[in-house]
Amino acid sequence: MTFDFGVVVYALPYLLEGAKLTLSMTLLAILLGVPVGIGLFIGLQSGGAVLRKAISLYISFARGTPLFIQILVVYYLLPSIGLDIPSFFAAVIALSLNSGAYISEMIRGGLTAIPKGQIEAARALAMPRRLIWRRITLPQIFALILPPLTVEFTALLKASALVSVIGVIELTRTAQQIVAATFRPIEIWIAVGLIYFVMCYALGALTRRIERGTAVYRPH
Amino acid sequence: MSAGWRLKLAGLAFGLSAGLLLSVGAGATDLAEIKSNGKVTVGTEAAYAPFEFVEDGKIVGYDKDVLDRIVAAWGVELEQLDVPFAGILTGLDQGKYDIVSTALIMNPERAAKYAFTMPVAVAQVAIMKRKGDDKITSVEDLTGLSIGGPVPPSGPTSVLTNYNEELKATGKGADQIVHFQGDPELFLGLANGQIDGAVETMLVINEAMKKQPDTFEVVGTIGEPFYIGWVVRPADTALRDSINEEIRKLRDSGELAKLQEKWFGFSMEIPDSGYLPPNAK
DSSP states (O other), X not given: OOOOTHHHHHHHHHHHXXXXXXXXXXXXXXXXXXXXXXXXXHHHHHSOHHHHHHHHHHHHHHHHSOHHHHHHHHHHHGGGGTOOOXXXXXXXXXXXXXXXXXXHHHHHHHHHTSOHHHHHHHHHTTOOHHHIIIIIIHHHHHHHHHHHHHXXXXXXXXXXXXXXXXXXXXXXXXXXXHHHHHOOHHHHHHHHHHHHHHHHHHHHHHHHHHHHHTGGGSOO | OOHXXXXXXXXXXXXXXXXXXXOOOOOOOOXXXXXXXXXXXXXXXXXXXXXXXXXXXXXXXXXXXXXXXXXXXXXXXXXXXXXXXXXXXXXXXXXXXXXXXXXXXXXXXHHHHSEEOSXXXXXXXXXXXETXXXXXXXXXXXXXXXXXXXXXXXXXXHHHHHHHHHHHHTTOOBSEEEEESXXXXXXXXXXXXXXSEEEEEHHHHHXXXXXXXXXXXXXXXXXEEEEEEEEEOTTOHHHHHHHHXXXXXXXXXXXXXXXXXXXXXXXOXXXXXXXXXTTOX
16 A cells, blocks of 8 residues: 555645534534523523423433434434425534533533532622622633533534535545545545644634633632 | 323424434426426435546536536536435435436335436446455455445445355355445555455446556456436436436437546447336336
8 A cells, every 4th residue: 555645735725625614513513502501501490390301301312312313313304394404504503402412511510519608698698690690600600611611612523524424515525525536545534634633622722711711710 | 201291202202203204295306396496406425436526626527427418408507415325315315405416226226216217327346356466366256255345225235245145155155245434445445455355336446446556456247237327206207207318318419428438438338228127116
């Protein structure tokens, strides 16, 4: 087997084009996934018994079934009920619905780490419930869960490779196309691995910066 | 959880799974509808050189050239999606596109479920080996060998599997048949020595030998030649007939033979009838 890395030079512009799509898809899924996660968490904390049961069932499904199948379900099932979504948006929806479930669990975990005394003190000062959430609980929760969120976001970026199955021409599918035309799998996949690594590393560096900026909110 | 809720959830789950299993219940798509939309949506697995693959960011290949001529004759726009093979027939069932224009061997399993167009190509399935490897010298004797093919529902792999059953009856069958995600992985596996032989159509094997010279050689062909065509949903036989009409025109004008020369280096006999398996739609 001989290697010819010249093919990477040919492939790079197309791979970067695919990487752009992977990145924008992941960022959109994060932007939607965070509010989904917060919504699920709020529902779990303050919803009625039926809503709470439904949400925990949803979370178990999102965490207990392969993302691959969730992507297929969103893309192929919604047309059956009259919602025909283009593959890119189907991918974003599937990724954010999946990520939202994990994020709500992280928030729940973060809440348990906040000392009860703080909330009791706030209540004693007659702070309204909403204000306690906004000023005391939520900022600390977010400072606490930033490290696991970073893990979730990088996992999401890598998992986004799965959406190639519904025809989104992101980084992995672009690589498959090039491999199929050039018959050079090893060279191309090494290059693609490096591109994913650089993207994950950048995402990690970004959230580490935010982490430092929000360190003041972390409970001691 | 109350009983009512459980019932509703069960209903929901049933509805979801039923929806997943059933295809969209819309009426048949025909050429008139495509013309009134001004657009035809086509699914292709653009990873099968020289039939369909991506070059400089665009889908090209033999099928694509034929498709372009049909679409031009219809006077409509083409929206072509690149879908991995594993999901390509599901997408057709679910109405994501109306035609699968990707090289599909007309085997009985597929012909029973989808409406095949007339053939656009004819191909012999063959086994390829590493150049100079004397472990495998004849397709008649695969004893102790491991032969690879693309992952099912690949046509060449099903030909190999059936052929190997016959060989086994005489005690000369292959030890194992290994499935690969796609042709590039298959050919890599062969070059690396993970398998002793690889099955594909001669058209694809020729392309691989061109792209990686001095790596492979053909052992021999197996089975009868297979017709290769495209499919539409079984209800859309009118659309299939409209496609056939254009393919026939291209064949009769000599254009199809020219395209075959361009992509395969030789031309083929395309019959008018008798190409479908007996149980076909």
